[in-house]
Every structure is written in C-alpha cells, then in structure tokens.
Amino acid sequence: MSAPIRVRFAPSPTGFLHVGGLRTALYNYLFAKHHGGAFVLRIEDTDQSRKVEGAIENLIQTLQWAGIDFDEGPGKDGSYGPYIQSERLNLYRSHAEQLIKAGKAYFCFCSPERLDEVRKKQQAMKLPPSYDRHCRDLPKEESDARVAKGEPHVVRMKVPIGGELTFTDRIRGKVTIAHKVLDDQVILKSDGFPTYHLAVVVDDHAMAITHVIRGEEWLPSTPKHILLYQYFGWDQPEFAHLPLLLNPDKSKLSKRQGDVAVEDYRTKGFLKEAIVNFIAFLGWNPGDEREIFSLEDLVKEFSLERVGKAGAVFNVEKLTWLNQQHIRLRPSTELARDVRNLVQQKGWQVPEDAYIIRAVDLMKERVTFVWDFVEFSGYLFVDPETFDPDARAKSWPDGAAERVKALTDRLEQLTSFTHASIEEALKKLAEELNVKAGQIVHPTRYALSGRSVGPGLYEMMEVLGKDTVIRRMKSALEKLD
RNA sequence: GGCCCUAUCGUCUAACGGUUAGGACGUGGCCCUCUCAAGGCCAAAAUACGGGUUCGAUUCCCGUUAGGGCUACCA
Numbered sequence: 001m002s003a004p005i006r007v008r009f010a011p012s013p014t015g016f017l018h019v020g021g022l023r024t025a026l027y028n029y030l031f032a033k034h035h036g037g038a039f040v041l042r043i044e045d046t047d048q049s050r051k052v053e054g055a056i057e058n059l060i061q062t063l064q065w066a067g068i069d070f071d072e073g074p075g076k077d078g079s080y081g082p083y084i085q086s087e088r089l090n091l092y093r094s095h096a097e098q099l100i101k102a103g104k105a106y107f108c109f110c111s112p113e114r115l116d117e118v119r120k121k122q123q124a125m126k127l128p129p130s131y132d133r134h135c136r137d138l139p140k141e142e143s144d145a146r147v148a149k150g151e152p153h154v155v156r157m158k159v160p161i162g163g164e165l166t167f168t169d170r171i172r173g174k175v176t177i178a179h180k181v182l183d184d185q186v187i188l189k190s191d192g193f194p195t196y197h198l199a200v201v202v203d204d205h206a207m208a209i210t211h212v213i214r215g216e217e218w219l220p221s222t223p224k225h226i227l228l229y230q231y232f233g234w235d236q237p238e239f240a241h242l243p244l245l246l247n248p249d250k251s252k253l254s255k256r257q258g259d260v261a262v263e264d265y266r267t268k269g270f271l272k273e274a275i276v277n278f279i280a281f282l283g284w285n286p287g288d289e290r291e292i293f294s295l296e297d298l299v300k301e302f303s304l305e306r307v308g309k310a311g312a313v314f315n316v317e318k319l320t321w322l323n324q325q326h327i328r329l330r331p332s333t334e335l336a337r338d339v340r341n342l343v344q345q346k347g348w349q350v351p352e353d354a355y356i357i358r359a360v361d362l363m364k365e366r367v368t369f370v371w372d373f374v375e376f377s378g379y380l381f382v383d384p385e386t387f388d389p390d391a392r393a394k395s396w397p398d399g400a401a402e403r404v405k406a407l408t409d410r411l412e413q414l415t416s417f418t419h420a421s422i423e424e425a426l427k428k429l430a431e432e433l434n435v436k437a438g439q440i441v442h443p444t445r446y447a448l449s450g451r452s453v454g455p456g457l458y459e460m461m462e463v464l465g466k467d468t469v470i471r472r473m474k475s476a477l478e479k480l481d
Numbered sequence: 482g483g484c485c486c487u488a489u490c491g492u493c494u495a496a497c498g499g500u501u502a503g504g505a506c507g508u509g510g511c512c513c514u515c516u517c518a519a520g521g522c523c524a525a526a527a528u529a530c531g532g533g534u535u536c537g538a539u540u541c542c543c544g545u546u547a548g549g550g551c552u553a554c555c556a
Contacts, residue, residue: 012556047555128483154554181484189554196556220485220551289504315492318506366518441515453517
C-alpha cells in the first residue's frame with residue numbers, strides 16, 4: 001500500500017493572495033481531493049523583513065471564500081504542526097547542524113560587503129555571479145571557534161564541484177542541471193532563520209508531503225532541494241512545476257498591467273465559481289469540449305497529466321463570459337440574497353423576497369455581474385428618476401404619448417394582470433390604432449423604465465404589477481410631455 | 482552574460498506520426514425578436530523559422546529565433 005497523498009500550498013504572507021497563487025493552491029487542492037489525499041496550508045514566513053500584518057488572515061480568508069478548504073494549516077491542526085515556519089525554527093537549526101556534522105554544510109563568515117564585492121568583480125569579468133566558496137574549506141577548529149566567539153555567520157550547503165543532477169518533473173519530464181551552476185546556497189541566515197531552500201525541504205519531509213506542486217519559478221532551484229534530500233537521507237517527493245500566468249504582453253503576471261490580487265476580482269464582482277473555473281483552465285483542460293466546471297467537477301476530472309507546459313495569458317474577457325455563465329447557473333434564491341443587499345445599499349425600499357426572485361429571473365440571462373441587477377435594471381426596484389436622453393428620439397417619437405395614454409386606459413380595466421393578458425390588450429390596441437405593436441411597446445418600456453433596453457415588456461410589466469405600471473405610465477406622460 | 486523552461490488562430494486550448502488542424506472567448510455577418518441580452522447558423526483567424534528521422538510530421542531529434550523564469554543572508 002502506498003502512502004496517502006499529501007500536498008501543500010506554501011505562500012509567504014507578504015500581502016494579498018495573487019491569482020497565480022490561487023491557481024497553485026487550486027491545483028494542489030484538486031490533486032489532493034481527486035486522490036482522496038490531504039491538502040495542507042503552510043505559511044512560509046522566514047523572511048522577517050517582508051512580513052505584512054494581517055496577511056495570513058487575509059490569505060486564509062480568500063482561500064476560504066474561493067471554496068478551497070485546507071485539511072491542515074494554521075488554526076486547523078493535524079498531527080504535523082505547527083504550520084507557520086517562524087514557529088518551527090528549532091527544527092531548521094538542528095537540521096542545519098546535522099548537515100554541518102556530516103560535512104554537507106559549513107559555516108560562512110563572509111560579510112555582505114565582501115559578497116557584494118566578489119559579485120561585482122565577477123560581473124566585471126563577465127563571469128556568472130556565484131559565491132566563491134571562500135569559507136568552504138575553513139578548518140573545523142577555526143570555524144567552530146569563530147562561531148563560539150559570536151562572530152556573525154550563516155550556514156551554506158556544500159554543492160558537489162563536478163557532475164550534474166537529473167530529476168523527473170511530472171509536468172516537464174527529465175530536467176538536468178550541472179552542479180557547477182549551483183551556488184553553495186545559504187540555508188541558515190545570520191538571524192537564525194532558515195532560507196526557503198532549507199525550510200521547504202525540512203518541512204515537506206516532516207509533513208510527509210508526497211507531491212510538490214508549485215510555480216515554474218522554482219524549477220532552477222529544485223536540484224538544491226534534491227541535494228538536501230540526499231544529504232539527509234530522505235526520500236524525495238515528486239515534483240510538478242506549473243507554467244506561469246502571464247500579462248497580455250506575455251510577461252509574468254504582475255501589478256502595473258492590471259489587477260493581480262484575487263481580492264481585486266472579487267470586489268469587481270466576479271463570482272468565486274467563475275474565478276475558480278477560469279483559473280483552473282489556465283494550464284489545464286479536461287481533454288474534451290466542456291468548459292463550464294464547478295469545483296466539484298474539477299475535483300472529479302483533474303489530473304496532473306493534463307496540465308500544460310506553456311505559460312498562459314490571464315484574459316479577463318473570457319473570465320467575464322464565465323461569470324455570466326455561472327450567474328445563470330446560480331439558483332435565483334441565492335442571487336436574490338445578493339440583490340437584496342445591493343438594493344439596501346442603494347437606500348431603496350427592500351421588496352419582499354418573492355418579488356426579488358421574480359426580478360432576478362427576469363434579468364438573470366441578461367446580466368454579467370450581480371450588480372447589473374441594480375445598475376442596469378434598478379427600475380425593477382424604484383421608479384425611474386430620469387429618462388435616457390439619448391434614447392428619447394427613438395423611444396418616444398411623435399404620437400407616443402397618445403398611444404401610451406390609450407394603453408394606460410386599457411390596462412386600468414384589466415382584472416388579470418399577467419404577461420399574457422397584457423400582451424393581448426396591447427396587441428388589440430395596436431390593431432385598432434392600426435400601428436405595429438412595437439410602436440406601443442417601445443414608448444411603454446421607455447415610460448416604465450426610462451430606458452430603451454430591457455427584458456421583455458410584458459413579463460416586465462407583470463413583475464412590476466399593475467399599480468406600479470399605471471402609476472409610472474401616468475407620471476411619464478406628464479414628465480415627457 | 483550564464484543556466485533552465487517554453488513555443489498551434491489575437492487569447493485559453495484539442496490533436497499523444499496519418500484530421501478538410503477541432504472547440505471556446507473575442508471580432509464580423511445572418512437568423513430569431515418589442516429593445517437589449519441569451520440562443521442558433523456562418524465567416525475571418527494558428528502549427529515561429531530551418532534542417533533532419535520517417536512512406537508520412539503540429540506531433541520525434543538538432544539548430545535558430547522569440548518569450549519567460551532563475552541567477553539574494555526574498556520567497
């Protein structure tokens with residue numbers, strides 16, 4: 001029996017959750033759930049200078065909003081905690097010491113200034129910048145003494161001088177990198193905190209992570225991690241490096257060229273269903289022509305084998321289309337809840353739920369964002385204050401007033417006010433006046449909503465109700481006179 | 482600069498040696514229609530380039546080009 005699958009999402013708490021981060025989290029989650037495994041959230045806060053207040057809470061909150069639940073993580077202890085690296089410092093220190101004892105790592109006393117100088121010289125000579133291994137072969141007695149004296153130092157891992165390292169990536173296949181292009185990487189900083197490279201290996205092993213699914217930017221440093229696994233004598237996990245998310249100009253997705261925080265899209269009114277669906281398809285597809293997927297669908301279908309290798313441009317237009325699709329899939333009762341809040345925010349009188357649901361059904365197939373319900377068809381909730389001046393010429397031509405007046409009279413006499421009875425009355429009137437139905441329909445819509453566009457008139461009138469319809473038509477006749 | 486990764490319509494992508502290179506978004510047109518959407522139909526639109534391998538390359542190999550990533554006591 002093979003070990004249960006365990007994956008993790010390991011962001012550093014430096015601000016808002018990036019959409020690229022959300023996708024990494026999502027793929028990890030999908031992979032875990034698809035295989036009945038565990039999804040772990042681990043916070044990589046080993047850089048104290050980059051810490052941002054409230055970032056962890058924000059991260060967790062955004063993940064939860066998206067529906068990506070973690071099985072273990074901060075505030076959700078499994079048997080592998082703590083899940084915040086700054087609370088695991090002893091672990092890293094003891095492991096660094098273990099490596100030093102084994103001769104796989106060493107103390108380095110080089111000052112940042114010296115390193116800077118070395119780097120500058122190398123660049124001047126057009127050599128690839130890398131640590132010159134100045135402290136690598138210091139006698140043990142000397143370095144131990146200097147440490148004991150309290151001299152500032154870091155710990156560096158020893159990378160073999162010659163040879164190369166080949167590993168298999170689940171997405172990219174075999175990748176080979178020569179040892180000589182690898183630095184003797186710092187694994188423990190002078191402040192006693194580990195660098196990413198040590199912490200990620202120690203924790204992934206300690207937390208029994210079986211698959212490391214992360215962004216492509218980690219591909220070049222993976223050999224260092226594998227070396228560490230070998231030094232510790234541990235089995236290494238499988239690696240899968242995801243393609244990057246790109247700006248429209250194909251550079252790495254960044255601020256400057258639009259929004260990158262999940263939060264931004266959320267406040268823009270995108271549904272979590274649309275965002276999750278969209279992001280899942282940036283680098284993955286089910287292999288057939290379906291493309292509207294719920295999170296549950298994705299769990300069912302996801303596989304690493306169908307993840308592509310090339311970067312994907314984050315293209316908002318398709319996301320917008322998906323938002324429209326998912327709005328139509330949402331139960332009207334749920335949408336009505338959101339709409340009620342928006343109506344309240346507008347300061348309008350909040351109608352009863354049944355009415356809101358009918359209004360939602362009327363507009364559901366015509367909106368892209370939830371607030372279109374109130375921005376685009378606010379007249380369903382409040383009498384129009386203005387009449388679109390640009391539409392007036394077309395929607396309120398000569399003779400419109402007479403026809404609307406005549407229709408008002410007919411409607412007042414209706415005992416049953418349904419779209420069918422309204423349509424019948426209007427068509428009959430049109431026939432009698434010898435005009436096309438449209439010549440009454442358009443002015444009436446304009447009178448009722450102040451707009452030239454909207455849902456089917458008869459259905460709209462039924463939802464509005466007789467009293468409102470008559471009131472607005474009379475009022476419009478005065479205002480538009 | 483060095484190393485690594487990548488390369489199909491504008492964009493997301495399908496095709497895992499043999500297809501008229503398929504779908505979706507977006508764009509244009511038509512239909513439907515009381516308007517706007519939605520929906521339906523149609524159209525324009527791609528294998529970066531050059532060499533191989535093969536009876537046959539989008540597909541495999543090499544090179545070129547382009548893009549990206551990495552090259553910190555950041556992750």
